[in-house]
Amino acid sequence: xxxxxxxxxxxxxxxxxxxxxxxxxxxxxxxxxxxxxxxxxxxxxxxxxxxxxxxxxxxxxxxxxxxxxxxxxxxxxxxxxxxxxxxxxxxxxxx
Numbered sequence: 001x002x003x004x005x006x007x008x009x010x011x012x013x014x015x016x017x018x019x020x021x022x023x024x025x026x027x028x029x030x031x032x033x034x035x036x037x038x039x040x041x042x043x044x045x046x047x048x049x050x051x052x053x054x055x056x057x058x059x060x061x062x063x064x065x066x067x068x069x070x071x072x073x074x075x076x077x078x079x080x081x082x083x084x085x086x087x088x089x090x091x092x093x094x095x
Contacts, residue, residue: 009046010056014065016045017079030071036078063087 016023020032024041043053057077060066064083069076 007056009048010060012046013042013056013060013077014079014084016042017066017077020078027076029074030069030076033078035069035071036067036076038074038076040074042077 020037024037027038039053043050046053061068065080066077067080
């Protein structure tokens with residue numbers, strides 16, 4: 001069940017990362033838009049432990065809809081709009 005690509009929490013993450021500056025506070029390191037949002041901030045917004053958030057973020061990254069970037073000792077996540085559009089087109093075509 002944890003490995004299903006679609007889930008309310010995962011959809012929430014994707015929605016929040018559309019407009020990261022609207023949904024997350026400024027970060028000490030890394031730009032919210034260019035670098036992405038720190039995994040800790042996503043976990044806090046979800047109201048879950050970091051390990052639980054990492055499970056969701058890893059799956060979304062493996063699917064290619066999120067990009068991960070290391071800045072210092074933290075991992076930041078942002079949407080991959082081209083991949084999301086590609087996946088949407090597959091579903092429109094009746095994948």
